[in-house]
Amino acid sequence: MSRVGENIKQAREKSGLTVKALAKKLGVAEKYLNEVEMGRKVAPESLIDKAGKVLKADLNDISMVVTDEVLMEERKTLKEVPKRNVESSEVWTDAFSSVLRSVPIYDYSLSNKKGSKEMPIHSNKIENYPQDKVFYLEIEDDEMNGFRMLKGDVAFAHAVKDISNSGFFLIDYKGKRKVRQIKVLGNSKLLLVSNAGSLLTETMELKEVDVIAKLERLEITL
Known part of the structure; x- marks a missing residue:
């Protein structure tokens, strides 16, 4: 009471x-x-x-x-x-946080973070790639502008160690880190293509190229 x-x-x-x-x-x-x-x-x-x-x-x-x-x-x-x-x-x-993940935006060194984008996760993957392997890459030059890839644009990419088919890749070769279109020629040879207004090609041995990432989609800056 x-x-x-x-x-x-x-x-x-x-x-x-x-x-x-x-x-x-x-x-x-x-x-x-x-x-x-x-x-x-x-x-x-x-x-x-x-x-x-x-x-x-x-x-x-x-x-x-x-x-x-x-x-x-x-x-x-x-x-x-x-x-x-x-x-x-x-x-x-x-x-x-279980359905969205902050995906970092890097420069070519992959050590300088320029920003991030929120992306949905499905079955522990982002756009069918392991979520810990994906990132965005900020294009640093106009060496690929013939492919509508301009400095400042952002490309969705995922880390890879080798080239299984043709596409656009971030690579190390000749002491430089560049984005190039790569075509598999066979016999351990690759064709590297750039286009800064005119098409340039280089034939390289597979062992001369270190593959870092494959670019899957480009997001242009208007």
Whole structure:
């Protein structure tokens, strides 16, 4: 039993009123008043003031207790709500992190991060490639502008170690790191193609070229 309910009950019994009789005078349900006396419900100040007049008892001290109880309850609620919001936010963050991944944008060295893009994950892969192997490559020159690949454009790429078929690749050769179109000629020979306005080709031995990544898609800058 709460202090509020106990004081109301004592004042009622001292006045010789039943719960039903007092409830009728206060204009509340008998069950409600009974729960207030048992401490299951907190009586508002208006009810306490009215009860004080009916019972001819000074219930001002009770009013202060009730106000403090309500205030403490409100403070408790205010503290709990942000906590629930934080927990909810963390749940959503975890949920989105499981379907989206921040894919880095690198320069040719693959050591300088220029930015990132959010991409969806499907079956632990991004566009059918292992999610830890994909990245974006910022084009550093206009040596491939004949293929509409200009400096500042961004290409979606994935790390590879060898060339299984023709395509556009980031490679190391002759002490340089470049993007080139590569065609497999057979007999361990490759045809490297660049186009900065005019087509240039080089025939290289497979062992002379270190393959770093294959470019799959170009995103142009307007």
